Amino acid sequence: MKKLLFILITTFLFARINPFEPVVKPQNTIIINPTYFKETKVTLPSDARILKKIVFVYQSVSGDIKQKEVVINKHVDFHKPIYITHEPKKFPMKELNFLNLFTMYIKDKKIFIQTKDKLLRSFFLVKPFRIVLDFKKDADFLTIKKFLKDSFVKKVIVGNHKGYYRVVIYFDAKYMYKITKTSEGIKIEIQ
Incomplete structure (x- = not known):
């Protein structure tokens, strides 16, 4: 009886409230603006x-x-001498409208989603690398797909679900990212 009581007490002491919540958050919370390599000369x-x-x-x-x-x-x-130069790519500004749900702005490795809808959850998937965002709203629409050229974002897919809609942003490579909630929507910075 004492052993059973001991096992129950230790189980409750080390149990988490939500066992499905990840212990380690996968996204980086700090993004330091990188100092890009510009040029070097080798003799x-x-x-x-x-x-x-x-x-x-x-x-x-x-x-x-x-x-x-x-x-x-x-x-x-x-x-x-031999010169090695590097100039980071500047991506042109893109504006995407998704019905009456939100407007997405993409520029210089930053994405801004202008919406008043509440962000329920966000996560990323690796192959291919994409960020998934779920926003709370009862809406009725067919899946929307938009493909982009000359951008680090390759495509955006918006799908309707019961009680929320899902935004999936596909990228050209793996990135570290930071999501910030603002008064006008969601800002995503990638590196």
């Missing part, structure tokens, strides 16, 4: 004659250190 030694390859070592979105080799195999003049 080769005086005995360099053929540039065989260039190796880029980088950190992926998951934190892993990876590398990519670019085979060149061309003659070079060691008197002139």
Whole structure:
């Protein structure tokens, strides 16, 4: 009897109120604006004659250190430096209207959903990478699909469910993201 009582007490002490709520939140709550690499100059030694390859070592979105080799195999003049430049892509502003539900604005790796509807939940799925947002509203409409060109957002699908509608935003790659509620809607920043 004492063993059974001990097991019951320890079970209640370590039990969570909602066992289906994740212990670890999957989304990053802090996004630091990155300082982008702009340019570097490499001067080769005086005995360099053929540039065989260039190796880029980088950190992926998951934190892993990876590398990519670019085979060149061309003659070079060691008197002139080699420049490596990088210019981040600027995406044009996109405005998408979804009936009388909401308006979505996409620009510079930021998404703003202008709506007065309450955000019930949000989560992401990996393959393909997409963010799912559920908004509270009783509405009656057919599924809406919008495809985008020249954007980091590839498509947006809005579907009707009982008591809410679901917005699924598909991206061109995996990203870290932060969702912020504002007085006019939802802001999503990605990195």
